[in-house]
Every structure is written in C-alpha cells, then in structure tokens.
Amino acid sequence: MFTIEPMVVAYGPHREKSRFTYMHNAGVAIDIPYVSWLVRGKDLNVLIDVGCSARDYAEHIRPKDRQLVHVGQVFADVVDVKPITEHLRDRGLAPRDIDFVVLSHLDWDHCMTMDPFTESTVYVQRREWETTPSHEMFATSFAPKEHYDKIAEGNLELLDGTHKIAEGLELILSPGHTFGGQSAIVKTSEGTFVIAGMCVLKENFYPTEEQQEHFKVIPPGGHTDLFESYETMLKLKEIGGDNVLPLHMSEAWDITRIGSPIGA
Template identity: 30%
Template sequence: MAKYRIHPLVVGSKRFDKSMMTHQFGYGKPYIIPIYCWYLEGGDGHILIDTGEMSPVQSVDRENDLGGPIHTFEQALASVGIEPKDVDAVVHTHLHNDHCENDYKCLNAEIFVHPLELEHIHDPHPLDYRYLEDCILDVEENGQIRTVEKDSQLFPGVRVIHTPAHTPGGMSVLVDTLSGTALITGFCVIQENLDPPREVRAMEMEVIPPGTHVNVYEAYDIVLKTRKMADIILPLHEPAFASGQVIS
C-alpha cells in the first residue's frame, strides 16, 4: 500500500471576518486564511487535492501574516518538481472557485468530483456565489471529469468520503502516510473548528460548524464525526500549514 507525503502548497489567500470560518464566533475579528493545493508524493502518479486560485495576491504583508510564501499554481508545482501537464489526477473537496480555478491547466489529469458539485456549479443558488461555472467548462468539454458519488478508494492509499457540511457534494480525502491516516477536510474550516476554545466548550459544543454550511446542525455532526476518523486531521484552510512543512 502506498504511503504518501502531503505537501501543503499555498496558492492564494483570503482576508475576511473570522466568523466566515467559525459559525457564530469571531465576529468582527480580521482573519487571513491560506488557500491550498495539496500535493501527494509517494504514489505511482502525481495527485493534487484541489487546484486553488488562478491569480493569487502575492504580497509581503499577506505572506508575513500567513508565515509562508504564496505561489502561483505553476510556482507551487515547480516547488515539488512538476508542471501542470504532469498532473495525473485532481481530487476535489468541492467546486467553489478558489478550489478549482487552475483545473484547466491540468490538461492530462482525471478530475474527480461529487456529482452534486457539478449540479450546483451549473445551477447555483444566489447564495452560492462562490460557484463559477467557467472554472469547470474546459475540463468538462475535454472529458476529464470523473464523478464519485459513493465513498470510494480512488488510488492505493487514497480514499474519499462524502461530507456535505460546507457544500452539498463536499468530499473529505483520506490519505495513508507513514504516521497514519491523514484526512483533508472536505469543508472549509480551521483548527479552531475542530478544537474550540474553552469558552465554546463551556457551552457544551465539541466543535464549531463551518461559517458557510448547507445545514448547520448536520454540519456540526459531520465535523464532529470527521474529527474522529483519522490519526491526522488537516483542516482545509488552517494557517499552521502555510509554512509548507510536509506532512508524512
């Protein structure tokens, strides 16, 4: 069975109110999150989890706040010795634009996505403004999309599970590493969602749902369940990984 090293590559960032991540908590607190493309090293092919932003803001102040460099997609892949044409597979946590804007550059990749994400990117609710259909049209036309409706093993040591906390077709990715199983969350959270501060736990809340969610009660239960599913949990926008330290 393949054992992977996970490279968190920062390919964008966002500044906003912290409550965008932590539902009902952090109102009025400025916060910055990294946008990751995760590269899995160690299998027979070059696998990415998400592809990030097409035109990231690259500034000294953002990099200082994050504690690591912000790359273009090409720079990020070059740091692990590959180019977009070398990517064999892209596995999507979901299809909000900041997770799929570079898909079209991966001309030779199979792109795995839950069918509900395709449904919503083509016909989004007005509240789902993060779905941008243009991000997916090229790879659809090229026949690169592979839909994954059931929890599945996609490759040796790489599995996906349906976790619709943040979006209807959100998928978390389980990756076998030398240190155990790592889980990249299929929903946009930081470490505080999974490990709330004392004042939140005092309210008998074990986790904090994502700031953007499908159903807040179901999202809470999914985050709680997911937290217990792996040896290593990698929240999708946790700033602690922005330094680029490899998870293995």
C-alpha cells in the first residue's frame, strides 16, 4: 500500500479554462496548480512530476522582453507557492531520498525542477521522449532543448509502455494529450487511485449531468489526438472510478494525504 501527497509548488494565474476542458468554459479564468505528487510506500519514495518554479519560468520559459504567448493566450507569470525541497523537508525527506522521478509528460510545467534529483532514476516513456516537442503549434509547451539534454545526462530510463515500479504502483502509457504521456496506478488503504498524466481538471473526468449529454469525459483542450485522448480518459476512469487525480486539479490545494502510512 502507498500514500499520495500532492505538493503544490507554484501556480499559473488566470489561465483560460477551455485550454483544459475542450469546447467548454470559454472565457473563464482559473488558477492552475503545478503539482508534484509524492507517492510513499515501505522503503520507497516516488515523485510524479516536479513542477516549475517562478524562477525557472522566468529564466528558461518566459521570453526576456515580454510575457509568454502560448497558443493564443498571454500568460501571466508563474507564482511560487513552496519550493519542492521545502515540501520534502516538511515530510522528513531530502531529494536524495527520492528513488524515482516519474515525468508524466514533458510540458515545461511538469519537468523543470530536476536539479535536486540527480541521484534519482527518472522515468519517461520512450514515445514521449522521441516526440518532444510534438509539433510547432505547441512549441511554447516545452522547455528549451538544453533542459532535456540535462535530463538525459542523469539517470534517465525510457519506458515502453506498462512498467511496475513495485507491487501496488504501476505506470501505464496514456497518450492523447501528448504522444507519450504516462499515468500512475497507485494502491492505497483508501482504494486504487490513478494520477492521470494529462493536463486536465477534475471536471474533465467527472462532467456535470448537462455536459454528460454529449461527453462521457471532457478531453483536454490541448491534445495530439482528440479521440485518442477521449479513449485514454475513459480507460483511466475505468481503472480509478471515482479516484482519478488529474494533474492540475484545484482540489490538490486542499488534500493533505490519501491513504494511511505504513504501520499507522
């Protein structure tokens, strides 16, 4: 059994909600948390994504002379919440205690804070690694090439689909938002949870009754394949049921821990 602790490291203010909920909520502005998900089991510590700090955004993502324009929207600058190293320290951990860093996909807001984790094995799907950046239309979704080169110099391991990290913790390929996204299936004392490797919100997996007249799930606004992302989300929901945890869910601000610690 494992526990899951969402650690909000920063957020993107006033993002267009329809970027996440395809064809829904146009003109609605929301704050998007950048979350690193700490998964802990007996003698095993895993991070799902590492987020992006305001400093990394300013130094590596934002143009030097203006705000970032990303697929038609002028982005307000990233705002820090708490450094990932402080989140870990609050939990009695240091970066060297992290055995594996799982990058759900390679958009910059999920993979920038890699420097502290030089001793960790890093898992990326091979399909994701070989198709980043995915297309010129999404060029601003990705970090500069030198950032990925730096990741490659570390303990990078490329995966080809399903990979069992440990009993009760498994990674699966979940394409559609990007070509090679991956999701984590985590068994806890509260049931099986899915950390869904797509840039979506809770609403995407659990639409309102009115929305469900047309969509069983709402695909991400940004996608490499609309229909593939829809089918992937249905698969993830079939596995997780009511326990799907989207990467940018606003509820992450309020969740302390899912599951009981070993021995509790």
